[in-house]
Amino acid sequence: MVQGLSRVPNPPARTTTSMVVRAHLLLSALRVPDASRKFTRRIVERQLLGRRSVDMNIHEYQGKELFRSAGVKVQEGVHCKTVEDALAAYDSLGSKVVAVKSQIHAGGRGKGNLYCPNSGDLLMEGGVKIAFSRDEVETYSENILGHILVTKQTGPAGKLVSNIYVEAGCEIAHEYYLALLVDREAKQVLIMASTEGGMDIEEVAEETPEAIHKIWVNPSTGLLDSQKEDLGISLDLSGAALEDFVGMIGSLYDLFVSNDCSMVEINPLVRTKSDEIVALDAKVGFDENASFRHKEWEDLRDYSEEEPTETRANEAGLSYVKLDGDIGCLVNGAGLAMATMDVIKLYGGEPANFLDIGGGADEAKVQEAFEIILEDPNVKGILVNIFGGIQRCDIVAKAVLAASEKMGLQVPLVIRLSGTMFEEGRAIIDASDLDCTSVETLAEGAEAIVGLIGGGQ
Numbered sequence: 001m002v003q004g005l006s007r008v009p010n011p012p013a014r015t016t017t018s019m020v021v022r023a024h025l026l027l028s029a030l031r032v033p034d035a036s037r038k039f040t041r042r043i044v045e046r047q048l049l050g051r052r053s054v055d056m057n058i059h060e061y062q063g064k065e066l067f068r069s070a071g072v073k074v075q076e077g078v079h080c081k082t083v084e085d086a087l088a089a090y091d092s093l094g095s096k097v098v099a100v101k102s103q104i105h106a107g108g109r110g111k112g113n114l115y116c117p118n119s120g121d122l123l124m125e126g127g128v129k130i131a132f133s134r135d136e137v138e139t140y141s142e143n144i145l146g147h148i149l150v151t152k153q154t155g156p157a158g159k160l161v162s163n164i165y166v167e168a169g170c171e172i173a174h175e176y177y178l179a180l181l182v183d184r185e186a187k188q189v190l191i192m193a194s195t196e197g198g199m200d201i202e203e204v205a206e207e208t209p210e211a212i213h214k215i216w217v218n219p220s221t222g223l224l225d226s227q228k229e230d231l232g233i234s235l236d237l238s239g240a241a242l243e244d245f246v247g248m249i250g251s252l253y254d255l256f257v258s259n260d261c262s263m264v265e266i267n268p269l270v271r272t273k274s275d276e277i278v279a280l281d282a283k284v285g286f287d288e289n290a291s292f293r294h295k296e297w298e299d300l301r302d303y304s305e306e307e308p309t310e311t312r313a314n315e316a317g318l319s320y321v322k323l324d325g326d327i328g329c330l331v332n333g334a335g336l337a338m339a340t341m342d343v344i345k346l347y348g349g350e351p352a353n354f355l356d357i358g359g360g361a362d363e364a365k366v367q368e369a370f371e372i373i374l375e376d377p378n379v380k381g382i383l384v385n386i387f388g389g390i391q392r393c394d395i396v397a398k399a400v401l402a403a404s405e406k407m408g409l410q411v412p413l414v415i416r417l418s419g420t421m422f423e424e425g426r427a428i429i430d431a432s433d434l435d436c437t438s439v440e441t442l443a444e445g446a447e448a449i450v451g452l453i454g455g456g457q
């Protein structure tokens, strides 16, 4: 069906394009564009980026608020946005030792570094600091707020920190790892626990997989008392600590289910010197598919943590996912978008985005899509690949022209128009001053754009 693909000998088998197409068609037929976009995004993220799912993440301080109300023990703490807030928090907590914790939607903060956003100078090592005095609280919060935290999970660009959490210090006897997630294959909630807390769980899984204990919870029975106890015993807990753990894991499982979580990770969960079990970290993700029954999530959402272009594209009704490459793609249909990305890779290029304008997009929507691509500073070249069915190629041609005129086109552009009104579309492009390469097939298009930006093998 897709012209041009027949010329490609062995398309990479990494993506399940047919599944995406089927799901996309089914969902569009049901006229649920939002669900369709979310589904497409989920597939793209899973297949191409290796991300587990599109969760809605919240900050540690928000996760701990949920824990507190569910009966999972946490330290006293205060969410702060300014240095003054942090000092007032220190005074009100009445604890001589406090933890000053950067709040971003990424882990590894403790081992991260803080940089000045203007000069790029290193300001402080560690995004989670233990303060032993009021002065230290002041220094640490000054070094954190308004600065860029780079951790193993943020990528080199890091994240601007606008929130901190000042928490009472905890006397730690031992750090454990605990996570609840949805095992989709088993159709059950999986609980993972390890005595090797506080460190990178991926490392533990690689080096000492036997140190990770797993239990699956049958949804019809819920978490059994025997399972709670077995898990606690596997962590070498006994006496009051075991009792505390058993109560905590029951509350946490209930929280997980009633909040439609996709993941809860506590690293570290600690045993204190007084044998209490306390969650010292909280990473909570909700399953976006359940957002319709959780209006309260809107207040927990932090838009500054989300990719701004993705939010803008979402509002315009486009399926857009930013990727790490340098070839911008404007495509209609999720299946064709996936195929386009595969063929670009086949010719040695890397896509800068996944972008599906959908079927029957009007000129304004296509123009918005093209502007989003043009605004991306990583884009070194653009491939427009339209296989018009419902989508008219002349509308795409006009929108591409309008956007290029408005924004100025600084990079090579390759256009492949095929299907409904492609002759009219090509005539519009040919009659214009637009500097671009017109091709007939996807394979030619991918080869051309990779060649034009000087990439490929």
Ligand code: ADP
Residues within 6 Å of the ligand: 075, 098, 099, 101, 106, 107, 108, 109, 110, 111, 128, 130, 167, 168, 169, 170, 171, 175, 198, 267, 268, 280, 281, 282
């Ligand atoms: P991240 O996982 O992003 O590095 P954590 O919340 O796990 O952030 O904090 C890093 C480390 O800091 C923890 O492993 C723990 O040892 C220590 N820590 C965190 N909060 C406290 C606290 N309230 N009191 C004492 N130590 C803490």
Ligand code: MG
Residues within 6 Å of the ligand: 107, 108, 267, 268, 281
């Ligand atoms: Mg942690």
